[in-house]
Structures are given as C-alpha cells and as structure tokens.
Amino acid sequence: MDRYVIVGNGVAGVKAAEVIRQRDPRSSITMISNEKYPFYFRPQLASYAAGKITDAQITARKEAFYQRNKIELIIGKSVTKVSPGERQVTLGDGSAFPYDALLLATGCSLQTLDFPGADKTDDIVKLMTLEDAKRLRQKMKAGKRAAVVGDGFLTTALIDALLGGGMEVVYLIPEDRFWPDVMDADASRIMEVRIQERGVEVVKNAQVKEVVVKGGVMAGLRLTDGKLVRCELAGLKGAMRPNVAFLEGNGVRVESGIVVDERMRTSVKDVYAAGDVVQLAEMPPELPLINVRWLKAWRQGQVAGANMAGDKMEYEEYACFSSTQVAGVDLVAIGVSNPPDGGYKIMRGEYPHPELDIYKKLVLKDDRVVGALLIGDVAEASEVHRAIRQGKKIDEMDETLLRQMFDLSFPLTRYQGIVCPVCKLVMSISPDMKLGDTITCPSCGIEIKITRELLARK
Numbered sequence: 001m002d003r004y005v006i007v008g009n010g011v012a013g014v015k016a017a018e019v020i021r022q023r024d025p026r027s028s029i030t031m032i033s034n035e036k037y038p039f040y041f042r043p044q045l046a047s048y049a050a051g052k053i054t055d056a057q058i059t060a061r062k063e064a065f066y067q068r069n070k071i072e073l074i075i076g077k078s079v080t081k082v083s084p085g086e087r088q089v090t091l092g093d094g095s096a097f098p099y100d101a102l103l104l105a106t107g108c109s110l111q112t113l114d115f116p117g118a119d120k121t122d123d124i125v126k127l128m129t130l131e132d133a134k135r136l137r138q139k140m141k142a143g144k145r146a147a148v149v150g151d152g153f154l155t156t157a158l159i160d161a162l163l164g165g166g167m168e169v170v171y172l173i174p175e176d177r178f179w180p181d182v183m184d185a186d187a188s189r190i191m192e193v194r195i196q197e198r199g200v201e202v203v204k205n206a207q208v209k210e211v212v213v214k215g216g217v218m219a220g221l222r223l224t225d226g227k228l229v230r231c232e233l234a235g236l237k238g239a240m241r242p243n244v245a246f247l248e249g250n251g252v253r254v255e256s257g258i259v260v261d262e263r264m265r266t267s268v269k270d271v272y273a274a275g276d277v278v279q280l281a282e283m284p285p286e287l288p289l290i291n292v293r294w295l296k297a298w299r300q301g302q303v304a305g306a307n308m309a310g311d312k313m314e315y316e317e318y319a320c321f322s323s324t325q326v327a328g329v330d331l332v333a334i335g336v337s338n339p340p341d342g343g344y345k346i347m348r349g350e351y352p353h354p355e356l357d358i359y360k361k362l363v364l365k366d367d368r369v370v371g372a373l374l375i376g377d378v379a380e381a382s383e384v385h386r387a388i389r390q391g392k393k394i395d396e397m398d399e400t401l402l403r404q405m406f407d408l409s410f411p412l413t414r415y416q417g418i419v420c421p422v423c424k425l426v427m428s429i430s431p432d433m434k435l436g437d438t439i440t441c442p443s444c445g446i447e448i449k450i451t452r453e454l455l456a457r458k
C-alpha cells in the first residue's frame, strides 16, 4: 500500500487525487492546503465577492467527496519543508507526513508591485483566494470609487467584483490597449467598449507613480503625468509568483516554476508537480514560462495523478490556451494570438465587423496555423486548438470550419462551443442539441441547460 501526499487543494491537486483513487482504491491519500476551505471554483471569485453566488455554490467538492474517496484533508495548514531524504513533508506546526509519492500543486500568488505609499493603507485589494473575496465583500461600499490597474482576466475579475458590489470603477490600463499579450488593437477596442458599456471609466497609458494616502485614508492613485485618480479602494498591478518558498535547499529544481518533465516528474525521485506552479522543462519558444490557466492545471493534475499511481501518461503543451469571460463576453486566445510584426500572416475574414461584437482571427507562420483569437463566439475554439496541436497548414484545415469562422452568411452548424460559466473551460456542443437539453462540463461537472440564446448561435 502506498502513501500519497498532495500539497495544494486546487484543481490540479484535486484532479490528481481523483485519478489516483480511480486507479488505486486502497492506498492512503492526504491533501494539505494552507487555505481554510475545501476545493472551490477559483474563477468564480468575482461572482462570490459580488454576492451573486453562495458559499455552497462556489464550493467545488464538499466534505462528502473527501470522505467518499477516503482522502484525508488537512486545511488551514502550510507545508514548510519537504525532505526527500526522509521522504516526508513537515507542516508549520511541526507535524510530519511520510510519503511514497508526493505531488506539489501549490499554485501561484499575486505579488503586487511595490508602489510607494501602498504600505500606508489597508485599502489595497486583490482577488486570488476566497479569503480575498470575503475581505473585498467587507470593503466594498455602494457608490464609492475603486481604481484597478492591470490587464488580463485576473484584473477584469476584480472589476466584475467591484461593479457587482455597487462601486464606481476606473480602469487604468498601463499600455495603449487591453491585455496586449493576447489582443491586437481591434480586439482590444471591442473589449474596451464592452467594459465601458458596463459603466467603467477606462484610462489607457496610465502609469501609476504612487498611492496617495491622507490621514491614513486612501485619497487615490497618482499617475506619472501628475494626475490624481481619486479612489477609496485600489487593485494594483502585480506579478504571478509560484508558491515554492518551502522547497528551498531540498534539491527540487525551481526556475520560473517547479521544473517538470512530460510526466510531471520533478528533478527529485517520486516528487511530482502540476498546475500553475509548474514550468515545463521542454517549452515551445512562444509560450510563457508560467501561465495561469484552469484547463492546463486540470490536465496536468490528471497526468501527474496517473503517473503517481503507476501509469505512463504524458502531458503535451502545444499552445497556450486561455479561455475566459471578460465583461460577460466569451473569449479564447490560443498560441500566438497577437504576434510581433514580421513573419506572420493574419486571417480574419470580415472581422472586425462594425455591427458585431464578434471577432475571429487565425495567425499563420509559414502557412501553418500557430495562433487564434475568438471573441463573442468561440464555436470553433476546440477544433482550431486541435489543428494547432496537429501542426496543420491552412490548406489542410476543414473548409467548413474556415467558412463558419469567416463567412458571416454561413450558418454555425458543425462546430459549436461555449465557455463554461463556472470554470471557463471551452465545451463543444453537439449540433443536434435542442432547447432544454443539458451538457455537463467535463472539468467542473456543472450542468448547463441549452437556452434559446445558446441555440441562437447556430
């Protein structure tokens, strides 16, 4: 009988535990998390902070799940040391847990940049954990003003939460466009308009110089051009950092994240890692070393769990896949979705269209599809992802798929997909689905009813 220990109770850790239990009904599984809650849907934090969903609704696995799967769950405790020589992990309270196979699935934390003045106020907010969301609930007061700096879905999640809490929001975009890593200027414009339509004031090229605090109360953010953006709460730009401090000096190789091979093995025998904390040893050059994505963490947890239980499964990273909802709009970015100038061709049919909030494009290099961006309608996302994975050339792509993507008079028939509102996974919908049918998200397990609105995309 083996002893499996999993550090981290997020999607990567939980998926691994499920997979281990399926393959090994008898061994012991211990999961340790320094958060105080059972596994919850992290991408739902904005809805939770805004009071739109309850504790029960954000909880992804209730206590019964851990009992049924005979998983010992230790919450609210940090692992402070991993000792591969003794094959054990030690918690902050000194207790130790021996392992035969260990998974490190500790995710990332947001480290906000060190703006002068930020340490003088308690009104800097963020939204990475359930604890952050609970704190944000306390802090939000309808009618007050918040400033949010940054880009990407973590920033827009914070904006959603603040709007949901009845606050006025000013969004300070540091660059000349929203989310420049994945968006070109046209795509960004569509998103900016959608964000503004929700009542958010958008300021571009806004570089924050300092947080201005007067008499212990936040007065606002001072920009480098001297302007003061008045606010009572602020969400600041930050960088994602892997949670690896407890690994220092124990031989587990850490660079931008914990380095793993295609079977999610670290440099130390019987120690595996998965999810946001991981950096793959072999990375396609266009990919960011660390990328924070639910689907990726879920798949890596699956591969790690299978290998820990004695299988041989490989994880393949073929193109960074971001699926999310920004300002209520489905959005998928795959691979090189906003290439640097030169060497790439862009295919975008009739987009951007003056009357549609939909945008689709493919990015080609030497006629091979290497990236895509789909906004407002992600029907073809899974199929395009598959084509990129297979390294298809544009003339090898299914003609119906291309017509459906780029010819606006062509009906959405064969390929259909939506973003799961809970975990943001992209799901394919079968073309023969009818009103009232349900589909189950393979990642988070929630059931989604096919509504008139979804069918209207056909």
Ligand SMILES: Cc1cc2nc3c(=O)[nH]c(=O)nc-3n(C[C@H](O)[C@H](O)[C@H](O)COP(=O)(O)OP(=O)(O)OC[C@H]3O[C@@H](n4cnc5c(N)ncnc54)[C@H](O)[C@@H]3O)c2cc1C
Pocket: 007, 008, 009, 010, 011, 012, 013, 032, 033, 034, 035, 042, 043, 044, 045, 046, 077, 078, 079, 080, 105, 106, 107, 108, 127, 128, 129, 153, 154, 157, 158, 243, 246, 274, 275, 276, 277, 292, 293, 294, 295, 297, 322, 323, 324, 325, 423, 424
């Ligand atoms: C607000 C928000 C919105 C998001 N929206 C999207 C989205 O739209 N689409 C998308 O793809 N992704 C989204 N994500 C990202 C997605 O949630 C993450 O990619 C995913 O949760 C990563 O899972 P994980 O298991 O790797 O790590 P986590 O979910 O971060 O879990 C790691 C756990 O390990 C614990 N831990 C860390 N160190 C220790 C230690 N020393 N001892 C014990 N426990 C420890 C942590 O506290 C945490 O509970 C969003 C994230 C946030 C915060």
